[in-house]
Amino acid sequence: MNGIGFNNMKEIILKTDCLCKSYPLDGKEAPVLNNINMEIYKHDFTVIMGNSGAGKSTLLYLLSGMDNLTSGAIYLNNLPIHQLNENKLSFQRKQNIGFVFQQIHLLHNLTVLENIILPGFLLKKKRKRK
Ligand SMILES: Nc1ncnc2c1ncn2[C@@H]1O[C@H](COP(=O)(O)OP(=O)(O)O)[C@@H](O)[C@H]1O
Ligand SMILES: [Mg+2]
Secondary structure (H helix, E strand, O other): OOOOOEEOOEEEEEEEEEEEEEEEEOOEEEEEEEEEEEEEEOOOOOOOOOOOOOOHHHHHHHHOOOOOOOEEEEEEOOEEHHHOOHHHHHHHHHHHOOOOOOOOOOOOOOOHHHHHHHHHHHOOOOOOOO
């Protein structure tokens, strides 16, 4: 299935098809996400809301390529990230994903600014100033 398209002329940058995630619990699989179909559009500001334990963090870990799905598909800029090997997934995370964790994971020997620009530095992006 093609993961990207234009819906009302809005470009889809992130899409899931029948996304499922379960965690092992007492020798069984406990389902957390059941058949999630969603589209995120370029330039939109999208908010995911739900009760505590609803699966918001689980969904974000999957969308950002930090955890593996149980079944279904995730497309980031048309790329089926659920099928990428760890090297390619790691590159996508560096290139296209920014993530602010609930628990802070900053590098303590760097300043806040250095933490923010680190991915760009690793990608050797030129620094733009206004
Ligand atoms: N690593 C894990 N192992 C087992 N169960 C988990 C794990 N992470 C989350 N869960 C369970 O999955 C459900 C959704 O959790 P989570 O995604 O953190 O919800 P939210 O972020 O919406 O509060 C909860 O029932 C939680 O206990
Ligand atoms: Mg959470």
